Amino acid sequence: AYRDECPEAVQYISEHTLHFWPQVPPELARRSMTLQAQALLEQGRREGAVGCETALPVQVLGVVGQLFQLARMIDHNLMDGPAARWQADLLGQIERTVR
Numbered sequence: 001a002y003r004d005e006c007p008e009a010v011q012y013i014s015e016h017t018l019h020f021w022p023q024v025p026p027e028l029a030r031r032s033m034t035l036q037a038q039a040l041l042e043q044g045r046r047e048g049a050v051g052c053e054t055a056l057p058v059q060v061l062g063v064v065g066q067l068f069q070l071a072r073m074i075d076h077n078l079m080d081g082p083a084a085r086w087q088a089d090l091l092g093q094i095e096r097t098v099r
Contacts, residue, residue: 003071004082010071037063041098051099062097066090 003010021029029035038060044050050059070086073079079086 001084003074004084007071007075011075014068014072033067034060034064044098053099054097059098063094066094066097 038056041050041056041059041063045052045056054062067090070079070083070090074081074083
């Protein structure tokens with residue numbers, strides 16, 4: 001939904017994160033999408049909802065990477081938008097990633 005509402009912001013963040021990341025305050029860095037995904041996956045592992053056969057960093061990569069890559073592919077006209085049209089397929093793919 002955020003990609004559909006603010007595509008320019010998502011694209012800007014995607015293209016400039018590496019440049020600006022060293023200047024991000026630690027309290028904000030601790031709330032990054034990657035760390036939030038990791039925390040949710042860790043919780044899911046503790047609760048038995050997320051499998052442990054795949055290394056946690058690879059699961060984080062699978063979830064976060066798919067979300068950012070979807071936005072990039074729409075931006076580069078490699079997939080039709082809006083992003084919301086892919087929600088069901090993307091959720092299914094993410095579920096398979098974390099099993």
